[in-house]
Amino acid sequence: MTAFAALLRKDLRVELRTLRSLPAMALFAVTTFVIFRFGLDREQLEGELAAGVLVATLLFAALLAINRLFVAEREEGGFDLVRLAPIDRTVLFAAKASALAIYLTVLELIAVPIFALFFLDSVEGLIPLALVLLLANLGLAATGTVISTIATMSSARDLLAPLILLPLLVPLVIATAGAGEHLLAADGPDYGRFGTWLALLGLYDSVFLLVGYATFDFLLED
Amino acid sequence: MIPFAAIDSAEGYVAGAYLVFLLLLLIYVAIMASKLQRIQRELRSLGELAESPRGSDVGRVREREERIESVREEARR
Amino acid sequence: MATALGSITLRRLAATTVALLAVGYALAFFAAPEDADQGYIQKIFYLHVPLATCALIGFMVAAVHAIRHLRSGDPVHDARAYVSIHISVIFGLAVLATGAIWAKGSWGVWWEWKEPTLVSFLIVFLLYATYYPLRYAIEDRDRQARYASVFAITAGAFVPLNFLAVRLAEPLIHPRTFSSAGGLPDSMLFPFLVCLVGMAALWATLVWFELDSKRTSGDLARIRRALEVTA
Numbered sequence: 001m002t003a004f005a006a007l008l009r010k011d012l013r014v015e016l017r018t019l020r021s022l023p024a025m026a027l028f029a030v031t032t033f034v035i036f037r038f039g040l041d042r043e044q045l046e047g048e049l050a051a052g053v054l055v056a057t058l059l060f061a062a063l064l065a066i067n068r069l070f071v072a073e074r075e076e077g078g079f080d081l082v083r084l085a086p087i088d089r090t091v092l093f094a095a096k097a098s099a100l101a102i103y104l105t106v107l108e109l110i111a112v113p114i115f116a117l118f119f120l121d122s123v124e125g126l127i128p129l130a131l132v133l134l135l136a137n138l139g140l141a142a143t144g145t146v147i148s149t150i151a152t153m154s155s156a157r158d159l160l161a162p163l164i165l166l167p168l169l170v171p172l173v174i175a176t177a178g179a180g181e182h183l184l185a186a187d188g189p190d191y192g193r194f195g196t197w198l199a200l201l202g203l204y205d206s207v208f209l210l211v212g213y214a215t216f217d218f219l220l221e222d
Numbered sequence: 223m224i225p226f227a228a229i230d231s232a233e234g235y236v237a238g239a240y241l242v243f244l245l246l247l248l249i250y251v252a253i254m255a256s257k258l259q260r261i262q263r264e265l266r267s268l269g270e271l272a273e274s275p276r277g278s279d280v281g282r283v284r285e286r287e288e289r290i291e292s293v294r295e296e297a298r299r
Numbered sequence: 300m301a302t303a304l305g306s307i308t309l310r311r312l313a314a315t316t317v318a319l320l321a322v323g324y325a326l327a328f329f330a331a332p333e334d335a336d337q338g339y340i341q342k343i344f345y346l347h348v349p350l351a352t353c354a355l356i357g358f359m360v361a362a363v364h365a366i367r368h369l370r371s372g373d374p375v376h377d378a379r380a381y382v383s384i385h386i387s388v389i390f391g392l393a394v395l396a397t398g399a400i401w402a403k404g405s406w407g408v409w410w411e412w413k414e415p416t417l418v419s420f421l422i423v424f425l426l427y428a429t430y431y432p433l434r435y436a437i438e439d440r441d442r443q444a445r446y447a448s449v450f451a452i453t454a455g456a457f458v459p460l461n462f463l464a465v466r467l468a469e470p471l472i473h474p475r476t477f478s479s480a481g482g483l484p485d486s487m488l489f490p491f492l493v494c495l496v497g498m499a500a501l502w503a504t505l506v507w508f509e510l511d512s513k514r515t516s517g518d519l520a521r522i523r524r525a526l527e528v529t530a
Contacts, residue, residue: 154436170465242400
């Protein structure tokens with residue numbers, strides 16, 4: 001547990017000091033919103049379109065972050081040091097996934113209000129949507145950590161991670177967009193299938209957290 | 223109830239689907255055949271490699287025996 | 300000895316495959332009644348659905364081999380996982396092609412985005428297509444095998460989840476799905492099952508065949524190394 005805390009603190013402190021990923025991610029999200037604003041030529045969005053714009057933007061911003069997650073670690077030789085340390089490797093998985101989930105949450109704390117400012121009439125649907133996004137972040141963090149570890153060790157790291165992750169994240173995108181579509185409906189949030197989507201997100205999270213936990217050891221072996 | 227043309231084209235689509243599957247199988251077989259050829263080539267070159275040192279020794283010994291034989295024959299004359 | 304035994308059973312398996320497929324498709328075309336709703340075009344069902352079922356089960360089989368590979372570290376299991384995915388991807392290509400032809404024949408379009416089974420299958424196919432660039436991007440043999448196994452396990456867990464998610468996304472306005480084998484009358488179900496078993500046998504034959512080919516190449520490389528050392 002202390003090893004987990006130390007690793008997580010290290011990742012967060014590195015990000016706070018260097019500000020390598022988060023500002024770029026937020027900037028990317030905002031720019032994408034601006035492009036959608038002009039591209040769609042709409043004063044406000046609701047329902048399917050609103051959910052689609054939000055989820056697609058967050059997804060691509062997240063892919064940027066995931067690619068960054070292990071690059072510094074590998075370049076500076078952090079992996080080798082962790083390998084040498086007498087700690088369980090799955091602790092590293094937990095720490096990396098938590099760091100990624102925290103990055104994504106911070107990104108959403110910046111991007112979603114800007115999205116609301118640009119496109120939304122009422123912010124009523126955003127509160128239940130926060131729960132959906134939190135669950136989605138967890139799933140993204142689980143698959144993202146596993147796949148980006150694979151990608152960083154390969155010779156095609158920038159290409160490979162998005163290539164594998166995009167299809168792998170489809171269930172998450174479907175669930176988030178499906179819930180968002182009803183929560184951002186023009187006539188106020190509608191909780192029709194909210195439970196179904198939350199259950200799907202929960203299932204996705206638990207499956208891939210388990211897969212990551214079980215396989216991460218093999219990714220770090222030498 | 224179904225117009226004749228529709229049945230006709232339905233048969234075409236069914237035939238097309240089965241043909242596509244057969245075609246894919248054939249492409250697979252062709253690729254595997256080229257792999258088999260590579261294996262055969264490798265096997266032949268390995269055979270040559272396995273035979274060459276001993277083979278040349280045998281040849282040399284026989285050559286020498288033949289020369290000795292011919293010298294002996296000349297000496298007998 | 301072992302390889303001789305292997306080749307005999309491979310021969311038997313291949314013969315069984317041919318017999319099953321011949322009987323299955325003869326039944327499908329000459330014994331099964333024409334579908335009242337869809338007409339003759341429904342005959343694609345006997346090809347398309349067994350292919351899809353075998354491809355998906357093949358992906359699962361690959362995940363099981365991958366788990367065994369990570370547990371034992373034996374490269375044989377990695378080769379099995381690789382070949383299973385390879386044959387399933389080829390089957391998947393056939394699924395997409397026959398599915399598109401079926402959609403064109405019965406709905407007049409080459410692709411139907413509202414058909415959840417077809418869309419799920421496409422996503423699964425796209426995911427497994429990345430298996431090849433993943434393998435080629437990692438130089439080290441052991442690491443490549445290990446990472447490929449982690450991918451195979453992750454993707455294997457993804458397959459059922461994805462089908463669930465895509466099906467939930469469709470509010471079930473399309474009752475006519477491709478794989479509703481449950482509602483088939485017996486006169487169609489039996490030929491379908493024979494085709495399904497035959498297709499599974501074909502999958503197994505191709506996997507076995509390619510594994511034998513791979514093993515032979517490996518043996519040859521080993522013999523070459525041994526010969527070059529002694530020469």
